[in-house]
Amino acid sequence: MLKVKNGxxxxxxxxxxxxxxxxxxxxxxxxxxxxxxxxxVQNVFVRxxxxxxxxxxxxxxxxxxxxxxxxxxxxxxxxxxxxxxxxIDEVGYNLNHSDDxxxxxxxLEKKTILKRAMEQLSSxxxxxxxxxxxxELKYKEVGEIIGCTEGAARTxxxxxxxxxxxxxxxxxxx
Numbered sequence: 001m002l003k004v005k006n007g008x009x010x011x012x013x014x015x016x017x018x019x020x021x022x023x024x025x026x027x028x029x030x031x032x033x034x035x036x037x038x039x040x041v042q043n044v045f046v047r048x049x050x051x052x053x054x055x056x057x058x059x060x061x062x063x064x065x066x067x068x069x070x071x072x073x074x075x076x077x078x079x080x081x082x083x084x085x086x087x088i089d090e091v092g093y094n095l096n097h098s099d100d101x102x103x104x105x106x107x108l109e110k111k112t113i114l115k116r117a118m119e120q121l122s123s124x125x126x127x128x129x130x131x132x133x134x135x136e137l138k139y140k141e142v143g144e145i146i147g148c149t150e151g152a153a154r155t156x157x158x159x160x161x162x163x164x165x166x167x168x169x170x171x172x173x174x
Contacts, residue, residue: 125160
């Protein structure tokens with residue numbers, strides 16, 4: 001990124017190749033629309049070029065680009081008057097690929113319940129879980145992205161997980 005910042009714009013392609021999948025996954029988890037997610041990823045890299053002067057070595061590049069992605073997503077939804085993000089479509093759930101049909105059905109049922117539970121969380125809680133658990137960012141990075149301290153990010157993630165567990169258990173009983 002420092003090379004891009006210093007005018008070597010052709011290096012942006014390398015950053016794009018390195019981060020496009022992670023950004024796409026972030027947007028797709030929030031809106032379940034592949035086309036929209038691709039557009040938002042493209043817009044993020046337009047912003048990276050536009051705001052390259054704001055990048056400093058003090059923060060990690062991944063944190064900086066996810067802050068841009070978060071702002072791009074919010075701006076899009078604000079323009080569309082859609083403040084409520086839709087939920088994840090695919091959960092990073094470790095599926096057991098056994099040939100046992102019954103076991104596969106149980107895993108599918110659990111995945112469905114988990115998706116329904118995620119849908120019942122607020123968009124803020126879905127976002128912190130997506131960043132920390134599905135995108136595997138550290139609490140410090142999550143805090144920088146959402147604008148709070150590392151400790152506050154950890155607390156938000158734990159509260160979101162606790163609420164998700166309660167919702168999941170309630171749905172599982174039905």
